[in-house]
Amino acid sequence: MTRELQFRDALREAMIEEMVRDERVFLMGEEVAEYNGAYKVSQGMLEQFGPRRIVDTPISETGFAGLGVGAAMYGLRPIIEFMSWSFCLVAADQIINNAPKMLYMSGGQFGCPIVFRGNNGAGGQLGSTHSWCVESMFATVPGLKVAIPSTPRDAKGLLKAAIRDNDPVFNLESERMLGLGARGDRDFSRYLHGKWAPPSVEEDSDFLIPFGVADVKKEGTDCTIVTAGRPVHFALEAAEHLEKEGINVEVIDCRTYRPLDIETIVRSVKKTNYCVVVDQCWPFASIASEIAMQIYERAMDDLDNKVIRVNNDDVPAAYSFPLEQEMLPHARKICEAVRSAMYVA
Numbered sequence: 292m293t294r295e296l297q298f299r300d301a302l303r304e305a306m307i308e309e310m311v312r313d314e315r316v317f318l319m320g321e322e323v324a325e326y327n328g329a330y331k332v333s334q335g336m337l338e339q340f341g342p343r344r345i346v347d348t349p350i351s352e353t354g355f356a357g358l359g360v361g362a363a364m365y366g367l368r369p370i371i372e373f374m375s376w377s378f379c380l381v382a383a384d385q386i387i388n389n390a391p392k393m394l395y396m397s398g399g400q401f402g403c404p405i406v407f408r409g410n411n412g413a414g415g416q417l418g419s420t421h422s423w424c425v426e427s428m429f430a431t432v433p434g435l436k437v438a439i440p441s442t443p444r445d446a447k448g449l450l451k452a453a454i455r456d457n458d459p460v461f462n463l464e465s466e467r468m469l470g471l472g473a474r475g476d477r478d479f480s481r482y483l484h485g486k487w488a489p490p491s492v493e494e495d496s497d498f499l500i501p502f503g504v505a506d507v508k509k510e511g512t513d514c515t516i517v518t519a520g521r522p523v524h525f526a527l528e529a530a531e532h533l534e535k536e537g538i539n540v541e542v543i544d545c546r547t548y549r550p551l552d553i554e555t556i557v558r559s560v561k562k563t564n565y566c567v568v569v570d571q572c573w574p575f576a577s578i579a580s581e582i583a584m585q586i587y588e589r590a591m592d593d594l595d596n597k598v599i600r601v602n603n604d605d606v607p608a609a610y611s612f613p614l615e616q617e618m619l620p621h622a623r624k625i626c627e628a629v630r631s632a633m634y635v636a
Contacts, residue, residue, distance in 0.1 A: 293491035299332045299469040301443035301492050302408075305450040306333070306370060308496045310340055313368060316454060317344040319355050320372030320409070329374050330410070330469055356382035356407070360390050363405040368454060373409035376463065377423040390459040391434030406453045408462035411439070412521060412571050413615055415467055419607035422615075427572040429461055430548045430581075436502055437549040439463045441523035443471065444490045445546055448500030455499070465521040503550035507559070511541035514629050515559040517582055518569040519545040522620050526569055529625035540629060548578055556582065557589045564595040565632045569620050574602040599628040 296304065310316045317340075318333060324347040327334040337345040348355040352373060359369035373379050379386060386407055393403040413422040430437045436458055440446040446464070453460035508523060509530055516526045526542045533540055541559050545551060560566050566586060568579040583598040601620045609615050629635075 292494045294494065295472055296443045296447075296492045297469070298440075298443045298446050298464075298471040299330060301447040302332050302450055302464065303334065303336070304492075305447045305454070307336065307339065309451055309454040310336075310344060312496065313454075315366065316368045316370065317346065317362075318370045318372065319346040319348055319359060321348055321350055321374050323347060323372055328372075330466065332469070333372070352378055352382040353385065356385040357389075359405050359407075360385050360393070360403060363390070363403045363459075364393060364401045368404050368406075370406045370408060370454065373407060375414070375417075375421050376409055376411040376425045377421050379407070379425065386459075386461075387429065387432050387435075391432050394458075395434065402457050403459050404457045406450070406456075406460045406462055408450065408453075408464060410466040410469075411463035412465050413467065413608055413619060416610055416612055416615060417608075418610045422608035424571045424573075424603065425461075426463055426548055426570070427577045430578060434458065435549065436460045436547065437463065438502065438547045439520040440546065441468075441508075441520050441544050442490060444492045445500060445506070445544075447492050448498055449502075449546060452499040452502060456502070463520065468521055468524075500546065502547045503552050504546065505552035505555040506544045506546055507541065507555070508544045509540070509542040511539040511563065513539045513563055514541070514565040514567060514633055515556070515563045516540050516542045516567050516569060516625065516629070517545065517556050517559075518542070519548065519578075520571065522569045522571055525620060525622050526625055528622040529629065532622060532626050533629055536635075538629060538633065538635070545582075551582070551585070553582075553585050553589065556586065560586055560590045561593045564593055565629075566594065567599045567601060567625065567628045567632055569601040569625055569628075571603055571620060573605050574600060575605065577602050596632050596634065599632045601625055601628045 323333045324337040324345045359371040412424045438449045570578040579600040604618045
């Protein structure tokens with residue numbers, strides 16, 4: 292059985308189901324309890340599980356991230372919510388110098404099954420200090436996993452898999468997609484004119500989406516677009532425009548960057564012979580750069596042109612709405628990249 296859920300409701304359902312299943316799971320972060328979550332992701336969870344498992348914290352990412360790492364070493368399974376990933380660097384020692392290295396440094400004595408989750412990327416006129424995309428920095432660290440869901444179904448399945456995983460997982464969500472439901476939301480109300488909508492969400496409490504398995508959101512024959520998270524929707528919008536020009540693109544949603552399902556990507560590139568990689572990081576040393584390099588290593592002879600990257604512009608995020616929108620890897624930029632890759636126009 293499936294039904295429609297908003298993105299935030301899918302995240303909440305994933306946490307509730309795993310907390311019911313495993314008493315070691317708890318949620319900790321700023322305003323997650325009494326205020327029902329700054330973005331209402333944890334709404335009602337305090338009443339259901341009580342203050343020992345839904346824990347409000349001071350504005351101190353260093354403190355509660357470190358507490359979470361210690362709890363995971365002790366055998367619990369914490370979910371640590373960052374209100375914004377832009378502020379996670381104050382806890383950098385805990386989340387990238389301790390958590391992913393704990394199993395190795397302890398000679399296998401202590402694992403660190405912990406999930407760090409929260410809003411990543413541009414949140415909508417929040418300025419540059421609240422709009423950072425962290426995946427290119429964190430995906431480089433061995434020992435951790437990076438998930439970036441694009442639909443409510445993926446949000447639930449990936450978060451449940453993350454909570455059950457024995458390694459530290461960074462679950463990167465988009466504030467702009469928290470209201471996204473199976474019928475789309477205001478940001479994407481125009482795209483595809485109803486021909487594509489995020490799939491409904493399974494009711495099964497054991498529904499998981501395994502890490503390292505990409506999803507072909509749209510099949511095509513002319514050019515491969517590789518992306519993840521919110522840019523998946525920009526790619527699908529671009530696919531509609533390109534279809535009117537007779538260009539049939541394939542859109543691949545990586546879903547996780549660590550591990551990366553490079554096999555699915557390469558298989559698509561060998562079919563289409565052209566590739567555009569879209570991600571919401573800055574271009575220098577970006578996720579798109581790494582994926583492009585792996586494509587060259589595995590499918591160089593199958594490419595009829597270079598891999599084209601589409602990233603955020605190499606500038607801090609603006610507060611101005613038009614400037615912020617232009618900075619993002621929107622549909623027009625993706626269309627231009629596909630045409631360039633295919634020597635069109």
